[in-house]
Amino acid sequence: MKNILMVLTSHSAMENTDGKTGVWLGEFTDPYYEFIDAGYTVTLTSPKGGRPPVDPMSELTENITGSNRRFQDDESAKTAFSQTTVLDQIRHTDYDAVFYPGGHGPIWDLAVDNNSGLLILDFLDAGKPVGAVCHGPAALISAERHRPGLLNGKTISAFSNTEESMVGRSGNVPYLLQSRLEELGAAVKTALIPFLSHVEHDGLLITGQNPLSAGPTAKALIELLGNRAADETGKGKDEKPDERDDPKD
Template sequence: MKKILMVLTSHSAMDNTDGKTGVWLGEFTDPYYEFIDAGYQITLASPKGGRPPVDPMSELTEHVTGSNRKYNDDEVAKTAFSQTQVLNQIRSDDYDAVFYPGGHGPIWDLAQDNNSGILILDFLDAGKPVAAVCHGPAALISAERQRPGFLNGKIISAFSNTEETLVGRSGNVPYLLQTKLEEFGADVKTALVPFLSHVEKDGLLITGQNPLSAGPTAKALINFLDETAEARRSPEIA
C-alpha cells in the first residue's frame, strides 16, 4: 500500500489578538481526498498529537469547499483527524512522501520543530518528495536550521506578503513567511493575482501558494509519485 504522511500544526494562538488559528481545514481536506481517491493510505501527525486546532475562519461558509462537506460526513476521516500521531514518533522510512497543509499555525510550531526539520531532510535524503501549501512551507525553515543553506536557491511558493496584508493578519504573525523564506535565500514564486492557485516544483520539493493551491499541490505530488514509480518499472519492462 502506498503511504503519505500529512503533518498538521498544533498551534492555535495569534499574536496581538484574541483571534485563533490552526489548520486551514480545506488545505487538509482537499489534499486528503486527492490522496484517498488515488489509492494512498494516509497517516496524520502533529507536534502534540491528538486533535489539531482548526482555524475558525476556514469553517465559514465562504471558505467551505466540497471536500470540507465530504469530511463533515466522513466518520473515518474525522476520527483520524482527532487522533493524530505525535510527530516525534514518526519515521520517514514508513512513507512514500510527506505533505504539510497550512493555516497560520506552522509559522509558529513547525518552523521551530526540530523533529519536523529532521523528518523533512530524512525524506529528501532518501529521494522522497516533500510537499507543502500556503503557510505549510514554514516547516522548511526548521529544515534550514538543521542544515544551514538548505533553502538557498530553492524555488518554492508560499502565502505571499500581499495575501497576508489582504487577509488583515500581517500584524498578528511573528514574521511574513515570504520574507523569511527569501531571507534564507529561497526564490519565492507567486501568482500574478493574489489568491489564485500557484504551484512550484523544484526537485523533490512541491509547494503551493494558498488555500486554492492545496488540491493542485496534492495532484502535483501524486503525479510525481506516479512518474517515479513508472520510471522504476520501465527498466524491468525493457
C-alpha cells in the same frame, strides 16, 4: 507501499489578538481526499498529537469547499483527525511522501520543531517528495536550520506578503513567511493575482501558494510519485537478462 504522511500544526494562538488559528481546514481536506482517491493510505501527525486546532475562519461558509463537506460526513476521517499521532513517533521509512497543510499555525510550531525539520531531511535524503501549501512551507525553515543552505536557490511558493496583508493578519504573525523564506535564499514565486492557485515544483519540493492551491499541490505530488514509479518499472523492463541465463545455452 502507497502511504502519505500529513503533518498538521498544533498551534492555535495569534499575536496581538484574541483570534485563533490552526489548520486551515480546506488545506487539509482537499489534499487528503486527493490522496485517498488516488489509492493512498494517509497517516496524520502533529507535534502534540490528538486533534489539531482548526482555524475558525476556514469553517466560515464562504471558505467551505466540497472536500470540507465530504469530511463532515466521513466518520473515519474525522476520527483520524481527532487522533493524530505524536510527531516524534513518526519514521520516514513508512511513507512515500510527506505533505504539510497550512493555516497560520506552522509559522510558530513547525518552523522550529526539531522532529519536523529532521523528518523533512530524512525524506529528501531518501529521495522522497516533500509537499507543502500556504503557510505549510514554514516547516522548511526548521529543515534549513538543521542544514544551512538547504533552501538557497530553491524555487518554491508560499502565502505571499500581499495576501497576508489583504487578510488583515500581517500584524498578528511573528514574521512574513515569504520574506523569511527569501531571506534563507529561496526564490518564492507567486501568482500574478493574489489568491489564485499557484504551484512550484523544484526537485523533490512541491509547494503551493494559498488555500486554492492545496488540491493542485497534492495532485502535483501524486503525479511526481506516479512518474517515479513508472520510471522504476520502465528501468526494470529494460534490463536484459544475464546471457549466462539464456535458455538456449
